[in-house]
Amino acid sequence: MINEIKSDAEKRMKKSLEALGSAFNKIRTGRAHPAILDSVMVNYYGQDTPLKQVAAVNVEDSRTLVVAPWEKNLTPTIEKAIMSSDLGLNPSTNGDVIRVPMPMLTEETRREMVKQAKADAEHGRVSVRNARRDANNDLKELLKEKEISEDDQRRGEDEIQKLTDRYIAEVDKMLKAKEEDLMEV
Structure with missing residues (x-):
């Protein structure tokens, strides 16, 4: 039972890290990176479709x-979608391809x-701590129902705390890397 609670908490913490990674991908640096356009949705025959499902996105050089x-008829639609996204990018069409300078x-x-x-990282930390809180509550519930002993509960809480510390350190490491990436000229 304790292992189930621990593995559930670890899954939730991993999802928090994945969410943080995708949030960091949306914050653009001065360098061109295809993941910047992941949030762009294109009107594809009446359906909002992610850009990467209707076009290939590649890096031409470090800034483009x-x-x-x-489909060639989608070129103007894709260009409009990139312009109307909140990324502050200004694409230009050159025949069949769209160039997006950073x-x-x-x-x-x-x-900024x-x-x-930093705000995204704090949300990640809070999410990890919420997973810890829920796991600890589950352990207390098991103790209250006399399914585990107090020693087992303490041991479980210690293991979950170690897990939490590991994931919080990972969040901090991701934030440090993103900060360095952003401040690099």
């Missing part, structure tokens, strides 16, 4: 993405993005 639609980041913009990254 190239979007190659699989604008240079000002110092102020970089600092670091603030956003």
Whole structure:
């Protein structure tokens, strides 16, 4: 039972890290990276479809993405979708492909993005702690129903705390890497 609670908590903590990783991907750095466009939705025959399902997104050079639609008639629709996204990008169509240059980041913009990254990291930490709290509550419930002893409960709480510390350290490591990436000129 304790192992089930522990594995459930670990799954939730892993999902928190994955969510943090996707949140960090949405924060653009000065470098071109295909994941920046993951949140862009394109109107594809009346359905909102993720961009990566209707076009190939590649890095041309360190500051430019190239979007190659699989259907040529989608080019203007994709260009509009990129422009209307809240990413602040200005694509230009060149025949069959769309080039998306990454604008240079000002110092102020970089600092704002670091603030956003810190806020996202804090949400990740809170999510990890919530998983710990729920697991500890489950252990207390088992103790109350006399399915485990107090020693087992303490041992389980210690294991869950070690797990929590490990995942919080991982969140901090991800934040440090993102901060360095953002502040790099």
